Amino acid sequence: MAAEHRDVIVPESETGTRADAAVARLLEVSRSAVAQWCADGRVIRDGARLAKSDRVHEGERIGIDMPDPEDRNRIIPEAVDGMGILLDDDDFVVVDKPVGVAAHPSPGWVGPTVVGALAAAGYRISTSGAPERVGIVHRLDVGTSGAMVVAKTEPAYTALKRAFKEREVEKVYHAVVQGLPDPLKGTIDAPIGRHPHHEWRFAVMEDGRDSVTHYEVLEAFGRASLVEVHLETGRTHQIRVHFSALRHPCAGDLTYGADPRLAADLGLTRQWLHAHRLGFAHPRTGEPVLVTSPYPVDLAYALTALSNGLV
Numbered sequence: 001m002a003a004e005h006r007d008v009i010v011p012e013s014e015t016g017t018r019a020d021a022a023v024a025r026l027l028e029v030s031r032s033a034v035a036q037w038c039a040d041g042r043v044i045r046d047g048a049r050l051a052k053s054d055r056v057h058e059g060e061r062i063g064i065d066m067p068d069p070e071d072r073n074r075i076i077p078e079a080v081d082g083m084g085i086l087l088d089d090d091d092f093v094v095v096d097k098p099v100g101v102a103a104h105p106s107p108g109w110v111g112p113t114v115v116g117a118l119a120a121a122g123y124r125i126s127t128s129g130a131p132e133r134v135g136i137v138h139r140l141d142v143g144t145s146g147a148m149v150v151a152k153t154e155p156a157y158t159a160l161k162r163a164f165k166e167r168e169v170e171k172v173y174h175a176v177v178q179g180l181p182d183p184l185k186g187t188i189d190a191p192i193g194r195h196p197h198h199e200w201r202f203a204v205m206e207d208g209r210d211s212v213t214h215y216e217v218l219e220a221f222g223r224a225s226l227v228e229v230h231l232e233t234g235r236t237h238q239i240r241v242h243f244s245a246l247r248h249p250c251a252g253d254l255t256y257g258a259d260p261r262l263a264a265d266l267g268l269t270r271q272w273l274h275a276h277r278l279g280f281a282h283p284r285t286g287e288p289v290l291v292t293s294p295y296p297v298d299l300a301y302a303l304t305a306l307s308n309g310l311v
Contacts, residue, residue: 004066008200012058013254019043020052023062025255026200028142030100030111037064075105075134077120080112086291091156091284092135092149093123094291099145099270099298104133111142118150125150127157137161138169138234146173146275147293151283159283164234170279173229173239174218174295176272176303177248178259180225184217188242192235201255202237204245211235213242221306223262224251228276239273251302265311266302274299 006027014022020038024031037043038052042065045054050062084096095114097103102113115134118125125135135150137160151157163169193208195201212232219226225248229239237256243249244256252258252268266272279290295303305311 006064006066008062008064009198010056010058010060010062011198011255013257013260014056015058016055018052019045019050019054019056019062022056023064027064028200029109030142033109033111034064037066040067042067075113075119076116078112078116079120080114080117082296083114083117086147086293087289089152089282089289091153091282092151092160093118094147094149094278096293097140097145097148097275098296099143102142103136103139103148109142114148114150123152125152127151127154129157138164140275141237143270144273144275145293145296145299147278147291148275149278149280149291156283160280163280163283167232168281170277170290171231171234171275172277172279173231174274174276175227175229175239175243176224176251176299176306177227177243178224178251178262179248180220181215181217181227181243181246181248186215188213188215188246190242190245192238192241202235202241204241209233209235211238211242213238219307221309221311223311224306226303226306240271262311266305267298268302269298272299272302 008026020031020035023034035052038050041049043050044063045060080101082098086096087094097114102109104113104115127135137151140148151160189212190204191208192202192211193205195203214230215227217225217227240250240253240256249256249258250271250273251266252263253271254260274295277292282289
């Protein structure tokens with residue numbers, strides 16, 4: 001029996017894409033999960049089952065019956081290749097989250113999670129957070145890599161949650177965006193809300209939530225630029241939405257209007273966006289904590305290609 005039925009409309013950016021890749025991006029779930037759903041006959045187009053390798057086209061409506069696991073929010077200990085530990089403290093741990101990993105279990109997500117990886121590594125988290133998201137005080141999108149802090153104790157959880165809510169945490173991202181933003185240094189102050197026609201997307205909306213992004217171009221390469229981004233607020237997809245609204249989407253971000261040819265040239269299968277630095281006051285001592293996450297291999301490759309003029 002299905003836990004939830006979802007319908008998605010294929011955007012122009014996904015025309016010609018494999019069904020498993022397109023649906024995974026549109027629903028923000030793992031590609032392997034969608035492939036399994038296709039095999040189980042849960043993905044339907046025009047009344048017919050859609051195979052994972054079938055190509056989809058703009059305007060098509062695809063229906064998905066997402067399965068209802070016995071306990072879909074249960075934390076399953078599962079080691080995650082490539083998830084490193086940037087800082088291990090008695091009160092918290094800062095992980096280096098790889099792409100394709102969710103912060104915690106949620107309906108429709110059957111892939112790896114940060115809390116599951118920590119459980120597999122022997123970490124014991126004790127907080128009053130929801131059982132499936134113990135210790136999680138902030139989240140990174142599945143498609144975004146980088147530094148993410150998880151509280152280990154109740155006092156640390158309370159202190160860090162407050163710090164994030166009061167905007168006392170330094171959140172620094174690096175992004176490669178298409179073209180050259182003008183001005184080279186500025187602030188994007190534009191409210192964000194759910195897209196009126198696409199449930200899985202967000203957009204700049206007059207009645208959206210207050211959203212503020214500060215940026216500075218670090219290096220320009222012609223077709224794209226490396227920018228440093230400081231988030232004042234932390235809305236879902238904030239950086240992706242704001243730069244898309246400026247007509248400078250993150251390279252590789254097909255969901256928000258990126259050029260698929262440039263993405264292919266750079267070898268990108270996701271947006272070039274990385275949580276590079278995280279700074280906050282130690283939840284117990286108040287001493288400053290600053291952690292930096294290096295670029296993962298795929299992003300470093302794309303940046304090198306741009307730097308060397310290969311694209």
